[in-house]
Amino acid sequence: MTWTRRAFLKTLGIGAGAALLTPFYRQVLATGEIPRRFVIFVEGNGTEPRNLLSGTTAEALLAAGTDVGDARHLYRNYSHDTPVLSRESNLADAPSLASLGAAGGPSMEEKSAVLLGLSSKITGGGHSTESGALSSSRSPVGSPTDLTIDHLLASMSGVRRGTPIQAVRLGVVGGNTRLNYSTCAFGPNQPAPITCDPTTAFNSLFGSVASGAGVASFQEKRELLDFAVADVQRALQTFSGNSRERKKLERYLESLEDMVDRQEIIQDMGDHLQSVKPAEPDESLLYTSESPLDRLQAQVDMATAALIGGLTNVVVIALGTGARHFSLDYPSLIDLYPGGDMLGGHDARHAAESGHESFVNLLTTITDRHVELMASMARSLDATPEVTANGTMLDHTVMLYMSDNGEKHHSLAEEWPILLMGGGALGLKTDGRTVVFPRHGHDNNRQVSNLFNTLGHAAGADLNAFGHEGITRIAEGPLSEIWS
Amino acid sequence: MRASYVSQAVAFIAAWFFVAGCTEDPDSQWNQSQNSATENQTENQDPNQEEEPATPSGNDIDQSLLFLCLDDDVGYTEARIRRIGRSEWTRNTGHAAGSAADKNPFDGLPTHPFATYSDGETLNESVLDIYLDSVKSGSYGWATRDRWRAGALSSNVDEDSIACIFDDTSPDADCIETYTAYLLERGVLFRPPTTEEHQALIDFATNVLGSEVPDEDHEDGQQAARRHSLDRIFSAAWMTTGALFRNELGEGPVDEYGRSRLGDWELANAIAYALDGRAAGAPGVYARHGLAWSADFEGHMPMLRQAAMDGTISDPDVIAAAVRDYFGGLDEDRVDLNLDVRDERRISRRGEYWMANGLREFFRQWLGYDAHINIFKDTPSATSAFGSEVHSDYGNLISGYYGHESRLVEQMDDMIARIVAEDEAVFENLLTSRTFYTPATAEFEESSIVNSTLRTNYIYNVTDRTEPTREDRWQVLPDNERAGVLTHPAFLASHAGAFENDPNIVDRGKWVRENMLCQDVPDLPITVEAAFDPETRDQSARQRMTEQVESRTECMGCHGLMNPLGYPFEVYNHAGFLRIEDHGAEPDGSSELRNMPDPDLNGPIRDAVEMSEKFAESPYVKRCFIRQVFRYFMGRDEVLRDACTLAQMEETYEESGGSLAEVLITLFQSDSFQYRVVSEDL
Structure with missing residues (x-):
């Protein structure tokens, strides 16, 4: 059975009027602006441009004077x-599409677009640019230079719209890192965690409505928060410092209570x-599969x-990202x-x-499988009508696929192949087109930061200054080729 | 300054230059910048936080007044609570820098010059969100007890009284009481818990253990369930205010000045955190599969813990003995690295001198020499004697990815550690030492990673093969090339932009003015729009600066404070290489220093080497150094009531022949450090 949001509301018996909605939904429906969601798939250690190049685009390039040959x-x-x-x-005839x-x-072709030729030299390339990829900055391991675009978007009230979780960040890595x-x-020197253990992620997101360990985990978090709240309240009763110092504890208490409220909202969304x-x-072998x-x-x-489900409006899916995490084995592709x-x-x-x-074929297949998962998400969103706006959820969701270092294993960060899906109602020209920018070093080359600027406009904000390409920046602002 | 602070500064410098129009009157700029700063502060400030008091502090104060100890000066610090810092949490839970536990969210506010500053530091929703995800990552040593596993805590594996919590199927009330008391005192609070704190955790633990459900389908189901329970108990303990906020409120009777002295545990931990960035008695950690440890059963700095327990911490001699013991020294085995550096091969390639974590952090944050890892360098070899053949080596100096030699930042750590450990004329040697710790190269000659390792020593202009011995790595560089920390490549690269002819003059000059001379440069006026003409990319930075900025008198109100102190560094490029030419001309580091706060500094100088030597001889600059020491180890700016403390620190420095350890002892024994006042009208 395909569940739609409208169907959920109907199931809840709240289709007739907002009065019956949970507080969360009343808040969402009361918001006048259209929904805006963002999903970013990040592939670790390179996405080869050839894998996103369709035959017709290669012909168009040839007509423009570029012969990509077998490159x-x-x-x-x-x-x-x-x-x-x-x-x-004809996007689908590209090797990984x-x-x-x-x-x-x-078909999702007419709700997709491919960008080739974007550069981001500032990130430094190599095995991974770490958080540099999503911030257009030089950010070595463990030392983000600045916040990443996902957090910036998630922080915007017009994006979050009352959802209980600012952003959901999930992924897979080599090894047992959770x-x-x-x-x-989140900002300079403030790395944001991506949950790599699906079971942990499930417990965090759906633990409140799970059976067994999931609900236990959710409950344990609540008990931890309750314990901390009681402790701070006790400490405040006997605190002997001045009001300025006292506020430090009061701020902590407010934060704890806010977290408790969030847990309760999620609990309220139970059905x-x-x-x-x-x-x-x-119930599924996927969670612990090799x-x-x-x-x-x-x-x-x-x-x-x-x-x-309305838990969040911003998602990051990390596919073996980071210099320490990209080395994944693929037993399900052993034949390759x-x-x-x-x-x-x-x-x-x-x-x-x-x-x-x-191994070239292996990489093509890996990207293909990643895109397949992205497409499955897109189809689910496209099958779900919006409640508070016209069109489908996909129309209001910008989906982005990119790598965390550019074009290859030892990247020079000179080309960052991009796949976009959805977001048509937000102004993105995801109509099956491919845009190939002039190469890095050319005045008409454009950068990944321009793509992030475009996302800003899709979020209803001017984020043109985002992207610390520094002195290497060519021009700021959205990419007119995909933005109307 | 901390990396983030320096990054901000670099961004600020860049912004400065990409805006034009300056103003001639520094005073008017000063007022403007203060307004701007206030606005920014208001914007970023917690709305619940009251406006900061306007007491002059730090660089606002005339330095001569700060060292004028008057009879009625009474030193103290406002009573405060200090939220735990990122690396403090990591070390206290027994984890290494770079570990999952080290990803905790307790970075200091970027507006603070040092991570030890505590004003405004608390937990907001974002911090708490991350912390809830990461708190459990610290529990390993408290949920397992296997001495042969790296990460086990030496204070736990030999403590028989807590064995029951790991071994008993159903731990009884005594067991729970004993374990929770031990956890709180040795692993969370680092002081005896109050009755209420202990009882709350007993209740929580009893509930958790009572509801424990072993997975009977798995062989180690009981063990896994217990680990999970202990994770939860650890997490709860580390959510408490006592764990997250360290009291410095004062516990003694109030004296005639309204001051009360820090309690014994408050004082012992204040010294321990300042000196080593961890609590007194923080657990030692087994490394390398139990074959090495960072500290034994008694934990780190046991002298301070013992002194808190028996009350002798109030004895100045006890403080002095502890500081001398934990300050730094010579250690061929570098036990201090056992926690953070798991690969023995990397330890053996480091220098043989160590300094306490607090010392290292002080120098890193003051000098900001780790900032370069976040700064993109285009063509690192530009204008040097080398070409693109050194680019991979330079990258490896930053990342340390290939081989096991130290990174650039660690080489500077080791250079400073030697000066600190020798502890004579520390300030002077910091500025004049020609002894640099450099990477070895000889063992890579036949290596597959030769392209990233064979020329790593070129950054120091050392092109001979360097044997993989400590003796060979210590290189005495030519007198005319480098002198001390201000000429170290890590420092130079950290205070420069992406290109060799970027306005690095401003970046470095501003840093010197603010951090070596303790004077402020007004913030960038918001109306200013200035930029190096992009068409002048082929010119030297000096030419661009003189023609485009210094030709405009309205710019010199501020640039006059910075440029003369930045030009001397132009003999080095943006990556720290020595230049051999500069856009067709000889490298030129000459400058004319005028109106310096120490008149003896006025006059022409040849380059940064000569400037460093002049600074080393300046009592004024030395005082600024003492102020920086005060700020970091005190965790706040200095104010006028600290004058006697600062004067005493200076006197100690002179009398001890330039011992930094003795200066710290003086600080830790001072009224500024030991007394607190609770005041509402701050």
């Missing part, structure tokens, strides 16, 4: 001087969340449910490894960069 890292061949716009680009086509469900701090940041929650950890692609599917399913012998994630990517065909 995988296309920027080296770019010789055009103005952006090449390919409107009839087949899932956009009708074979995977309703939290990945590589990719997102609603019950309807959207994905399979529970003990295959990162399986775990990723669990995470994407959860994020989709969080969006449809030469001789069926698994090679470590780093070595496989290294081999691909060296041109080893089997």
Whole structure:
């Protein structure tokens, strides 16, 4: 059964009037502005431009003077001087975009767009640019230079619109790391965690309506908060410092109480969340699968449910991001490894960069599977009508696919291939087009920060100053080629 | 200054230059900048926080007044509570820098010059959100007790009284009481808990353990359930105000000046945190599969813990003994790195001198020499004797990715540690030492990572092979090339932009004015719009500055404070390499210092080497150094009532032959450090 938001409301018996809505929904429906959501998929250690290049775009490039030939890292061949716009680009025939086509469900080609040629040299390239990718800055391991675009968007009231969770950040990594701090940041030196254990994520998002361990985890968090609230209240009763110092404790208490309120809002959404929650950890093998692609599917399913369920309006899905986390093994793709012998994630990517065909194909397939998951989320959102606006949730959701270092394993950060989906109602020209910008170094080259500026406009704000390309910045503002 | 602070400063400098129009009158700018600062503060301030008092402090005060100890000067600090800092939390829970636990959200406010400042530091919703996700990451040593596992706590594995909590299927009330008391005192509060604190945790733990449900389908179901329970108990303990906020409220009787002395535990921990960035008795940690540890059963700085327990912390000799012991020294094994550096190969490649964490953090934050890791460097070799062949090596100096040699920032740590550990004429040696710790290269000659390792010493202009011995890594550089910390590549790269002809003159000059001379430069006027003409990219920074800025008198109100102090560094490029040419001309670091706060500093100088040597001889600059020491270790700006403390610190420095340890002892024994006043009219 396909659940739609309207169906949820109907199930709740609240379709007839807002008076019956939970406080959360009353708040949302009272908001006059249109919904604006953002989903960012970040692939670790490079997305090869060739994998997003359709045949018709290659022809358009040729007509503009650029022959990409068999190149995988296309920027080296770019010789055009103005952006090449390919409107009839048949996106699904690109090596990693087949899932956009009708074979995977309703075609998503006409709700997608591809950008090639964007650069972000400031990030430094290499195995990973860490949070530099989402902040257009130089941000080494553990030291974000500034906040990332996801946090900026999530902080905007017009985006959050009363949802209880500012942003949901989920992902997969190599190894057993539960939290990945590589990719997102709340601010300078404030890395934002990405939850890499699907079970932990489930307990956090849907624990209130889960059975077994999930609900226990949710309850434990509540008990922890209650314990802390009691402690601060006790401390305040005997506090002997002056009012300025006292305010430090009072501020902590307010924060705790705010968190308790959030827990209660989620609890209030119980029936609603019950309807959207994905399979529970003990009901699905995806949660603990050895295959990162399986775990990723669990995470994407959860994020989709969080969006449809109204838990959040900003999602980050991190696919092995960060210099310490990109080395993933793919047992479910073992047939693609030469001789069926698994090679470590780093070595496989290294081999691909060296041109080893089997590993080139492996990378193409990995990106393809990632895009397949993104497309499945897009289809779910597209199948869900908005309650407070015309169109579908996808129309009000900008979905972005990018890498965390640019174009390849040892990236020079000279080209950042981008796939966009949805967001049509927010002004994005995701109509099947591909835009290829002139190469890095050309005056008409544009940068990843310009894409983030575009997202700002989709969020209803001028974020043109965002993106610390520093003196390497070419021009600020949105990309007119995909923004109306 | 801390990295974030320096990053802000770099951004500020960049902004300064990309806006034109200046003003001639520094005073009018001063007023404007103060208004602007107030507006910014209001915008960023917690709405519940009251306006800051207007007591002059820090660089606002005439330095000569700050060292004038008058009879009626009574030193004290406002009673305060201090939220735990990021690295403090990491160390107190027994975890390494860079670990998951180290991702806790307790970074200081970026507006603070030092991470030790506590005003306005609390937990808001964002901080709490992250903390709730990360608090459990610190629990490892308190939820397991296996001595052969890295990360086990030395204070726990040999403590028999708490074994029951790990071993008993159903721990009884005595066991829970003992474990929670031990956890609170040795792992969370670092002082005996109050009855209320202890009882609350007993109740919580009893409830948690009572509801524990082992997974009977798994062999280690009981063990896993217990670990989970102990995680929860640890998390609860670390959510308490006592864990997150350290009291410095004063506990003794109120004296005639309205002051009360810090309690024994307050004082012991105040010294411990200042000196080593962790609590007195913070747990020692097993490393390398139990084959090494950071401290034994008694934990870190046990002397201070013991002195708090037996009340001898009030004895000045006890404080002095503790500081001398925990301050720094020579240690071939570098035990101080055991917690943070798990790979023995990296430890053996570091210098043999160590300094306490507080000392290292002070120098890093004051000099800001770790900021370069966040600053993009285009063509690091530009204008140096080298070409693109050193770019990978330079990148590796920053990241340390290839091989096991130290990074640039660690090389500067080690250089300073040697000066600190020798503890003679510290200030002078900081500014004049030619002994630099450099990376070894010889062992990489046949290596597959040769492109990133063989030329890492070129940054110091050392092009001979450097053998992988400590003796060979210590290099005495030519007198005319570098002198002390202001000429270290890590410092130079941290106070410069992306290009060699960026306005690094301003960045470095402003830093010197504010941090070596303790004088402020007015903030950038909001009406100013200035920029180096982008068409002059092929010119030297000096030419761009003189032609585009110094030709305009209205700019010199502020630039006159900065540029003369920035030009001397133009003999180095933006990455810290020594220049051999500068856009077709000889490198030129000459400058004319005028109207300096110490008249002896006035006059022409050749370059940053000569400027450093002049600074080293200046009593005025030395006083500024003492002020910086005061700020970091006191955790606040100095004010006039600290004059006697500052004067005593200066006197101690002179009498001890320039011992920083003795200066700290004087500070820790001072009224400013030990007395508190609770006042509402601040």
